[in-house]
Amino acid sequence: MSAPGVATALRADPVALVFEDREYSRGELDRLAAGLAAELAERGVRAGDRVALMSGNRPEFVVAVLGLWQLGATVVLISPSWKRTELEHALMLTEPVLGVGDSPLLAEMLPMRHLDEPITPRTPAAARPDPASDAVLVFSSGTTGLPKAVRHTHASMAAAVQHWIKVLELNSYDRLQILTPPSHILGLLNIVTVLQAGAWMRLHRRFDLERMLSCIAQDRITIEMAVAPIALALAAHPELESYDLSSLRYIMWGATPVAAGVAETVTARTGVPWLPAYGASELPVIACSPIGDVRLDSVGKAAPGVRLRAISLETREPLGPGEIGELQARSASLMAGYLPDEATASAFDDGWYRTGDVGSIDADGWIRLTDRSKEMIKVRGFQVAPAEIEAVLHAHPGVGDCAVFGVADPGDGEAIVAAVTRAAEVVPEVTADELAALVAERLAGYKRLRRVVFVSEIPRLPSGKVLRRILKEQYGRQIHE
Template sequence: MSTTEQYEVARQLAELGHSNIADVLDKACVDYGDKPAFSCGKDTLSFIQLRDQSEALARFLRQRSGLQPGDRIAIQLPNLLQYVIAIFGALKAGLVIVNTNPQYTAPEARHQFADSGARALIVLDKLLPLVRAIQPATQIEQLIVTSMDDLTNPHYSSDEADVTRLMQALREGATLPAVEAQRGLDDLAMLQYTGGTTGVSKGAMLTHRNILSNVLQAVSVIKQGDVEYGNEVRVSPLPLYHIFAFTANCIASVFTGFHSVLISNPRDLDSMFDDLKRHPFTLLTGINSLFVSLMAHPAFDSLDFSRLKWVNSGGAPLNTEIARRWQERTGSVIREGFGLTETSPVVVASTAFTPYKEGYIGKAVIDTWMKTVDDDGKETPRGEPGELLIRGPQVMQGYWQRPDETAAVFTEDGWLKTGDVGVIDEEGFLKLVDRKKDMILVSGFNVYPNEVEDAVMRHPGIRECVAVGVPDLRKGEAIKLFVSLHDKALDEKAILAHCREQLTGYKVPSYVEIRDDLPKSTVGKLLRRVLRDEARAQADA
């Protein structure tokens, strides 16, 4: 649904001469050559090595697997060098990528494979039993399999007719003639599936133009002098199957010549700390729960943060108290971004060097328009909350094979309805109040969970928290607070006393439940929906 209007980024794209995403790597090889592009553990690929490996894979995919430009290929891997090879190999072959979470259950994976119509799958070997169980319900014909240690301990042979080892595909592809991507800016590059929090998971159709435009928009906040293209080390713990990491930590990092350090398992903090000590990192991308976990690790204060220029937070709301604690302990600033799968994903991006206003995320990136509207679709005045709407060249084309859902998420004049409640001030700074559906109505007053959670997190003894609404006969809805603790001596009474000091009466939780841990998604996002559904079920009972 995005248009082909002549945005500033369209002019920049024309100057670059790129016709698809794969061209980004070709230009990076000219600019950065043998410099390190990606590391994982103790292994590293230079930009030229990445290009050679991905071209070999592209040749194999087109000339041995029977895939044609526009066919869908699913990738189901954790953060590995093989993942980056797969991304650029698929794009060089002109295929449409379907990023798939390797921790999916069989029903989740089956839905995504079947809905996308993927004909091939690049997958981790230990996931083969799950794939075999669901493959008859999909169109997958070809499996390309890799192991965690394939680059250092390569495996070449397979006994199954429809399985090719990735290392064999690379070896064979290197002997084949070159192929052309045969994809233009307005052709599909990806089907990026949403989290499914508002129904069945849907594939956002993202074109080469969408992604390349968003790369240019994201790097527009990075100025030469603040960083050095080709000389920054960026730690990337967010999984590449997440749209934020895909665009920012993969494609944009290649565009800027950053050396990206992929973290395969950010929950293995000891291993991640080894990586942080191995590389003189200057940039870090994370998520609120990761910052909490890192700061709780006994080795945190022994890390060298002297080179760290700034930290980006994306994928989930950043708690202001966590950001304050991080800055106190590291001297580095976390700047939050905002985006959606449907916007490729960046809408707002900030760095330590861009304009900042406390309590706000930042301003929209170039060629991105934002407004807020009320329930009737009428634009709300600056400074007043409303549903956030977006326009720009990064906005998706729609949902794959779902015209009704596509129509529902766009206004008649082409604005994307985000489902987020936001405030845009007179200067254009955006503050997210909350998800529209998460708002709690207490005795006729609107209460936004993020506001409650920010207040709760000002207590140093609280590790994480989630506020949800539950049915209440007197108030309509009451607030229930779930917390995990740093200070195990804290009890419900003390937590509520703190809330009364920080919040007006109707915003104070009626219930507090202390847990050892709060549920999170595979990318570390606190699962408010799970806790809300659980709390409401208990209240109904």
């Protein structure tokens, strides 16, 4: 592999993607995509058809996306970690005509073009898919039940890419790593954005913290992407200071609100600032902190081209600056709708997309997320945000990770429970009484913890979002035992 630097930058067709010891230029990716597109066309795939893509992190994933888009087909992104029941639900919902990938499970359920088979490059045709046609179906997080398929058109994806380029101030000199699954909207958005901006990326087969840190120095990475599990791992790394992270402009924190204590710990140890951002499968880029003017208590300000408002949870009327309600958005990057179709109507309120997030927008446009509306805990009529309590718990050095949730209670409506992992090598171990006292000292009485359960791991999606329903199922019944 050639070393990064001036020689690479001056190539007529510069490197766009690196995977292990293999380099790919944008031209090579396009030629491979054209070859795959021609092969799939021979197998009967036509514009408007849906094709399931179930693949691990590999260059052929990128080639498959580009090839299907050259055909005008719709990419149905399926997580390679899904099991049979989840895959059956996805295929029933989207009805793809063919599978592409490296999953034996997908091959059992659909005729599948395996990505281990060689692809013969061809000269790309000038393909211009209809901007209004579906480009990708990506599944929503599914934190409260079976996931829905989110429909993004070529126009909405193009708008999201432009928004991401603007808020990240991305240019052709930037270098990124792709560690998050490309079957998730953030992974796909990062890949397509790097290609559009003419930047450089290293695609990793899987997340490995040591490899990620080593590559920052080796590849002179300028922008690092992190979700909550990566941020937690960085803060807890005993030898973080030994890695050269000087090439980084910032680390982007997305998918969940910033845990300020975790972010501050990483910055204090490395000198690298954070860039909070906010998006969703349905609207990939909602907000981002202005570079050079970052606040860790906020996800930033609305991205260019995105309009935001807060709506009262009780009256459904628009709220003024600083008032807490459901956040709603309008943007050209907004999804076209869901599958099943009947789920789409409830996602909108008079043309505004209902994010399901609770928060406020101050007079200067700074957005503060409180929590998910479906995850708010109601105690004696008061709305309690799990994230507020989690922020207090994260500040305790004995806490490795945590998640707060509510369980039914006949007296208070709901009782507050915290699931906590203990931080490694912190002696003495933190106790439930200590954590309950800390919350009681910092927050109002109705936000007190009824119970603390110590667990080995907090269940999270790859995006970092906590699967509270799993915690409720596992520990909710213990509250009255």
